[in-house]
Amino acid sequence: MSERFVERMRDESVRYDTKLMADFAAIYCGAKHKDRARSPITSDASALGVYGNRVPRMCEECAAHIRYAEKRRAFCPKDPKPFCAHCDTHCYKREESEWQREMMRYAGPRSVFHGYAIPGIKHALEAMKWKREMARREAEGPTATKDNAAR
Numbered sequence: 530m531s532e533r534f535v536e537r538m539r540d541e542s543v544r545y546d547t548k549l550m551a552d553f554a555a556i557y558c559g560a561k562h563k564d565r566a567r568s569p570i571t572s573d574a575s576a577l578g579v580y581g582n583r584v585p586r587m588c589e590e591c592a593a594h595i596r597y598a599e600k601r602r603a604f605c606p607k608d609p610k611p612f613c614a615h616c617d618t619h620c621y622k623r624e625e626s627e628w629q630r631e632m633m634r635y636a637g638p639r640s641v642f643h644g645y646a647i648p649g650i651k652h653a654l655e656a657m658k659w660k661r662e663m664a665r666r667e668a669e670g671p672t673a674t675k676d677n678a679a680r
């Protein structure tokens with residue numbers, strides 16, 4: 530584990546986002562991978578105590594995605610950070626990005642029923658905002674998309 534990762538994980542918002550992401554992954558995994566063995570995730574963030582006493586449980590495949598996502602969140606250059614799905618400078622590998630979209634699309638709305646009322650509502654509002662923004666860009670044509678990407 531790098532010193533930079535340890536340093537970044539001291540930031541409260543990085544810790545919060547990392548924990549939220551893993552908790553969402555546990556909701557997704559609990560529903561989609563019922564038939565698999567699931568256990569508390571072992572990762573660098575987990576070793577640093579980011580997940581506290583209630584370490585999110587998931588299968589090995591989901592855990593591998595979260596280990597990847599922990600690094601991306603820790604080294605995210607955006608401040609304030611948008612939802613990754615709405616980010617103009619997406620830093621994820623394509624397959625990781627696809628997994629995260631699928632996972633968030635499933636777990637985001639359902640998180641409200643797992644004790645995450647505020648993040649769940651925030652996720653729904655962000656998703657609506659993003660859809661409106663996409664519709665606006667489409668209506669304005671390719672120039673709008675390019676301008677936005679350059680921001």
Ligand code: SF4
Binds near residue numbers: 606610614618
């Ligand atoms: S996708 Fe964007 S917001 Fe998400 S970690 Fe990468 S740079 Fe940050």
Ligand SMILES: [Zn+2]
Binds near residue numbers: 587588
């Ligand atoms: Zn899983």
